[in-house]
Every structure is written in structure tokens, then in C-alpha cells.
Amino acid sequence: MTTLVIGANGQIGKQFCELAQQAGTPIKAMVRSEEQASWFNDHGIDTVVADLEGEFEHAFEGCDQVVFTAGSGPHTGPDKTLMVDLFGAIRTADIAKQKGLSRYIMISAMRAEQPLEAPEKMRPYMAAKFAADVHLRNSGVPYVILKPGRLTDEAASQQFASSIDEAGDNQISRANVAHALFHTVQTSSLANQEYLLLDGTRSIGEIIQ
Template sequence: MTTLVIGANGQIGRQFCELAETAALPIRAMIRDAGQRAWFDERGIDTVVADLEGELRHAFDGCDQVIFTAGSGPHTGPDKTLMIDLFGAIRAIDLACERGLSRFLMVSAMRAEDPLEAPEKLRPYMAAKYAADAHLRASAVPHVILKPGRLIDQPASQRVATSLTETGGENSVSRANVAYALRHLVQSRDLIGREYVLLDGERPIAEALC
């Protein structure tokens, strides 16, 4: 019942891994190189070295579900956006299907629903997310798609909203709340075929994501 965390060394990924370790949830953190291992070793978190742009198949061994929270980052060009956020995601989805995994939990983005509505510099990233989400929906693997709004660095409130109507148009969510939402989804294995916008709000996570 191990969850593979793709993008474990990212800002959301690390926070989720800490929450999962505290809750004794079996996870495997996928990291790009061995130099990233020390942070996870200090916390007793299992790691596997694999690369969305290279060898990946072995990372899935012994895992029954996947979280995809990888991202090319704000300082890379369209080439990395294509290779990581689109092609890397598609490769991971196809491997999850091939291995018959129970679920694929995709961290997407609210603006991926209409990339042309995103700021111009974010449109390639949102288009990649849009296409990866479409590939996941069309695949045979059971899935959940989480669509955070504008990511901010604030402490977790563990209270969220799932629409702009609830927030009066405020479109932000803390990375910490995204990590808590992922912990809830990992534990809620009956949730399949769901898509959730995620914003900071007033509802407890378990109430909002059900």
C-alpha cells in the first residue's frame, strides 16, 4: 500500500512527505539524484532515484498508487515544461496503467482548465497541465485531479474552498494546505474519478474533498 511521490523534493512534495511520515503512511519519495537524499533520510523517508526525463520504471516497483506533484519550476523554459509537466506526466500515467495501480493523484492547476486565461508567461505550463489531465482522464487508471489556485507560502489552516464563489473571487491557496489535502486524499481510497479546485477557505478539508 505504498504511495510513490513524484516531485517529492518540491515545495509541496516535501511538506506532504513530512505529513505522511508523521501519520505513518507508507510512501516512497522519488528524487532526481542521490544528492537530494539527505533531507529524506533524516526523516526516515524511503527514497528512490529516478528521472521524469530518463529512467523511471523501477520507481513504481512495490507501489500501488502515485502522487504526481512534479513541476518544471518558474525559472525553466518551454523545453522543460514539455519534458516534465507534459511528457513526464504522460509517461508516469502510462506506467501506472501498465502496472495496474489503484489510483493516480494528479496535482494540476485551477488555471489549467483554460490556459488562455492564465498570464502569458504561464500559458505553456497551463497548456501542458491541461493536456496531461486530459491524458489521465482518458486512461484506464483510477484517478483524482487536484487543481490548486495561485500558490502562496502561508501556514496551513487546514480549511479550504472548492470554488471561487466560496471565496468571493480570491484564488490563492497555501502550499501547506495543498499538502494536507494530499494527505487526506491518500487516506481516502474510495475517492475515484473526482476533480477538485482547491483554494484557501473555511471548510475542513475532509468536508470539502469528499
């Protein structure tokens, strides 16, 4: 089963791709340019050049499931949030449905369903995530939605929690999200499930069952 990784060049996506490559898990990294592809090619990772804001249906060829870990980033405006985090995610679900993919694994965000409670500058992003998640749930494609808390650059502890009460905080390292994503990709029986992810004290297998 080959997994298309949309957002492969992002911080979570690249760490996930490394984990998959080391384990021999078949993936295809979708990147925006040949320049970005060079790192993946050097690491023996199959790549496809496609733009989430353009035509990218060809990237799905030969893939059985898709991971969406793309993001417009903190330094862009609401226009990019609309095109990447919202419309890009929606189009991914539509193409996945059209092509009969077995699963769509979404990296969303904790409390995406409550965008008005987010800091003002984060509200467009949260609203985009909320709408994209709703579209995915109703797309007819089997899905898993992972909802990490506030992201940090700490090293992977591979220890998780599934609530703020349990974690005592609202954060999780990008490295831990990558490990959770890898576990989800490898667990093909998971479908139509959603999981809150925070740094904690339990294994990912205890959180994602």
C-alpha cells in the same frame, strides 16, 4: 498501500512527505539525486533515485498508487515544461496503467482547461497541465485531480474553499495543498474525481468527499 511521490523534493511534495511520515503512511519519495535523498533518509522516508526526464519505471516497484506533484518551476523554459509537466505526467499515467496501480493522484492547476486565459508566461504550463489531465482521464487508471489556485507560502490553516465565490480570492497555501493531498491519499475510496482547492473556511473532508 505504498504511494510513490513524484516531485517529492518540491515545496508541496516535501511537506506532504513529512505529513505522511509523521502519520506512518507508507510512501516512497522519488528524487533526482543521492544528494536530494539525504534529507528524506534523515527523516526516515524511503527514497528512490530516478529522473522524470529519463528512465523512471523502476521507481514504481512495490508501490500501489502514485502522486504526481512534480513541476518544472517558474525559472525554466517551455522545454522543461514539455518534458516534466506534460511528457513526465503522461508517462507516469502510462506506467501506472501498465503496472495496474490502484490510483494516480495529480496536482494540476485551477483553470488548466483555459490556458489562453492565463498570463502569457503561464500559458505553456497551463497547456501542459490541460493535456496531461486529459491523458490521465482517458488512461483507464482510477484518478483524482486536485486543482489548486495561485500558490502562496503561508502556513497551513487546514481550511478550504472550492470556488472563488466562496473563497473571495484565487489563492491557496502550498501547506494547505499538502494537507489536501494527504487526505486524498488516505481516502482510498476516492476515484475519478476532480476538486478545485482554495483557502477558505471549511475542512478538507467537507471539500473532498
